Amino acid sequence: MFSLLGGWIADRLIGGPRAVIAGGGFIMLGNVMLAFGVTQVFFMGLASIALGVGLLKPNVSALVANLYPEGGSRRDAGFSLFYMGINVGALLGALLVPLCAAHFGWHAGSRCPRRGCWSG
Numbered sequence: 001m002f003s004l005l006g007g008w009i010a011d012r013l014i015g016g017p018r019a020v021i022a023g024g025g026f027i028m029l030g031n032v033m034l035a036f037g038v039t040q041v042f043f044m045g046l047a048s049i050a051l052g053v054g055l056l057k058p059n060v061s062a063l064v065a066n067l068y069p070e071g072g073s074r075r076d077a078g079f080s081l082f083y084m085g086i087n088v089g090a091l092l093g094a095l096l097v098p099l100c101a102a103h104f105g106w107h108a109g110s111r112c113p114r115r116g117c118w119s120g
Contacts, residue, residue, distance in 0.1 A: 002054025010059045016066075019059040026052030 033045025
């Protein structure tokens, strides 16, 4: 449902490139909120990520579509490359996160190396 809202915001208010940047910012902010470990902030982080994905996903696909003329083989190749990049990133994330967690521990991503930074 947020994709509909994100597409409307991009079409009527801020444009596609700005919506992609704003969506990425909301996703980043949401992941920072998730790292705090406080229940209320956690749910605000989830909402921020949902809004960010709603802004990012439909608009980045529209930007890829605008790169190439309609109906050409270059457009198909552009979408293939775009989705291949997404799938390779998902595969690498699924493989590397457990390896890093086994080596550094699950809390390594949410703790500062110095004591007393932000999550104790």
